[in-house]
Amino acid sequence: MIDWTSWTGTGVAIGIALVVALAIVLGLRLVARLLSRRVPWMRDLDHRVRRAWVTFCIVLAIWIAGAVTAPGRQEWWGSASHVMFIAAMVTAGWLLAALVSFGFEGLIAREQVSFSGADLRRRRTQLIVLHRLTLVVIGVIAVGAVLFSFPALRVVGTSLLASAGIVSVIAGLAAQSIFGNLIAGIQIAFTDTIRVGDVVVVEGEWGTIGEINLSYVVVYIWDERRLVVPCSYFTTKPIETWTRKSDAILGTVFLDLDWRVPIDDVRAKFEQIIESLPEWDRRSSSCWVTDSQGGHVTVRLVMSAKNSDDQWVLRCQVREQMVTWLQQEHPEALPRTRVSVES
Structure with a gap:
């Protein structure tokens, strides 16, 4: 026994x-x-x-x-x-x-x-923020349960919660920077300001929203740098977003050319080039002379793409092929500076 x-x-x-x-x-x-x-x-x-x-x-x-x-x-x-x-x-x-x-x-x-596109980014961002907020609540409850198991802390905590000044205490804490960013993080998730995967320009840097945490946002810059920005930044300052409603976007190429440029030939060549490029989504294209000053004319080429990555490649391809064609077929259209010499 x-x-x-x-x-x-x-x-x-x-x-x-x-x-x-x-x-x-x-x-x-x-x-x-x-x-x-x-x-x-x-x-x-x-x-x-x-x-x-x-x-x-x-x-x-x-x-x-x-x-x-x-x-x-x-x-x-x-x-x-x-x-x-x-x-x-x-x-x-x-x-x-x-x-x-x-x-x-x-x-x-x-x-x-x-879901896909903007709807997917919005719902994924909300779920990510809710996930992290839930983990924080679980952690706070666990720590609170541990602290309240100590008699001395239980008395202090009960008195604090029972006091009429608890509202002002919470308001004062929320006014602090860390709690302000926490509230801003929740606001970002549910007001659809930005979403994970959105293409943005922040502080002059072009990149993608990679992470939305409760207090900060990480922007993945195109050259693999990371820009860490407080959540309050996105609720107090203007930002440029390329994917607010859709991934589709227009791209622009400007060419400064001589006054002798054959515009009709340029327009025809531009249409031929974009027709051969898979990055063009066939929504929109145009070729117009938009300015004429300083001894040259400005030709603006506009083309559409399904997303910002395709738009970048499309602009580079069009720019390279147009420059090569002008050099070979119409060298007289290349920009030049004229000087008049009087005897």
Whole structure:
């Protein structure tokens, strides 16, 4: 007969508790594998929460075993039990965060199938911000539960929450820079100011919105640099966005040419060039003389593309081919400076 009030009984109880916890973990993994034959995402869920679930079960098993055996009758068990409670809260928060992350990632993957273009960017941005905000709330609740387990902090916290000045305290915190950026991050997500994947010009830099966090936004610059901007920037300053309603965009090439340029030939060559380029989406094209001063005329070539990347390639191709054609076929159209010398 085992004496559960002895340290030997404690060791046996901990061993039994760990075996039971291991059995529960393995049983759930087996169930997940069986269900994954019909529900494929069950295998991914098991992989995502496995570490957090195993850790939580181990902490809970040791805590229960210690409470019902010899340590539970010791004077120091109160402090040890408090430590176990903190460990349980932390691992429970970890487990809940893993479940939430898995759920949001599944939603984002489903949105990528159901939507495209601006709608996809808007919904993905909202889900990303909601995901991060939910993780922050889980972290705050877990930390709050740990802090409120200390009697001294519980008294202070209860008094603070019960006081009439709590509203002014929250307002004062929100006025600070970090909380101002947090509020701006939520505002960005739900007012559709910018979205992950939008093409923008910020601080004179052309790039793509790569990350929208709760306090800052990361802009992926075209040359692989990264521009980190506070969220409040996008709610207080004007920015240039190329994909607000659609990815489609117009591109422009300006040519400064001599007055003797044959405009009809230039227009015909321009149409021939864009017809041969796959980047042109056939929505719009035009060739007009838009200015004539300083000893030359300005020819503006406008062409449309389905997105900014194609627009860049299209502009470069048109510019190169037009310059080459003018050099070979109409050198008299190239810009020049005239000087009149009087004898």
